[in-house]
Amino acid sequence: MKRIAVATDGSDGGNRAVDAAATLAKVNSAELVIITVGGSMTGAELRRLATGDGDLSKTLKDKADRVLRQASRRARRLGITTATLRCGWGDPAESILEIAEREKADTIVLGRRGRGRLSGLLLGSVSQKVAGLATCTVVMVP
Numbered sequence: 809m810k811r812i813a814v815a816t817d818g819s820d821g822g823n824r825a826v827d828a829a830a831t832l833a834k835v836n837s838a839e840l841v842i843i844t845v846g847g848s849m850t851g852a853e854l855r856r857l858a859t860g861d862g863d864l865s866k867t868l869k870d871k872a873d874r875v876l877r878q879a880s881r882r883a884r885r886l887g888i889t890t891a892t893l894r895c896g897w898g899d900p901a902e903s904i905l906e907i908a909e910r911e912k913a914d915t916i917v918l919g920r921r922g923r924g925r926l927s928g929l930l931l932g933s934v935s936q937k938v939a940g941l942a943t944c945t946v947v948m949v950p
């Protein structure tokens with residue numbers, strides 16, 4: 809493990825993935841790449857936009873930036889001061905795989921669940937798709 813990519817959507821599961829990835833990077837003296845894929849909105853955010861209150865692309869970009877900043881703060885607390893931050897758009901799993909490959913990551917760390925509300929599911933659709941398609945090691949954090 810020399811280049812570890814971690815994907816986060818800013819959820820508790822994503823945060824736990826960031827903490828685990830930062831710890832792995834620290835003990836392995838590896839590089840850390842933090843990835844978030846923007847584009848999803850909550851009902852409240854959609855309503856705000858529908859009333860003409862706000863700029864869609866800016867809202868989405870700000871949100872993705874916040875997730876990356878929060879994740880890099882967590883990594884810093886665990887001793888990783890030089891994480892690479894990457895934001896993707898579109899299908900989260902495909903975008904995560906594409907960025908991880910471009911960044912030459914040898915490991916992808918993900919949470920088992922994310923922001924989704926179908927709590928009955930054992931595994932989120934993003935973690936399932938990434939684990940199924942990745943050509944590198946995948947670490948799944950509960």
Ligand SMILES: Nc1ncnc2c1ncn2[C@@H]1O[C@H](COP(=O)(O)OP(=O)(O)OP(=O)(O)O)[C@@H](O)[C@H]1O
Pocket residue numbers: 815816817819821822823825843844845846900904917918919920921922923924925926931932933934935936
């Ligand atoms: N937009 C995203 N950007 C980066 N990483 C993500 C994104 N969405 C999910 N992930 C990663 O995948 C993990 C699992 O999330 P996933 O989306 O698969 O579960 P879920 O939200 O509970 O279910 P679903 O999205 O299928 O309703 C997260 O903890 C995070 O590590």
Ligand SMILES: [Mg+2]
Pocket residue numbers: 817922923924932933934
């Ligand atoms: Mg999700």
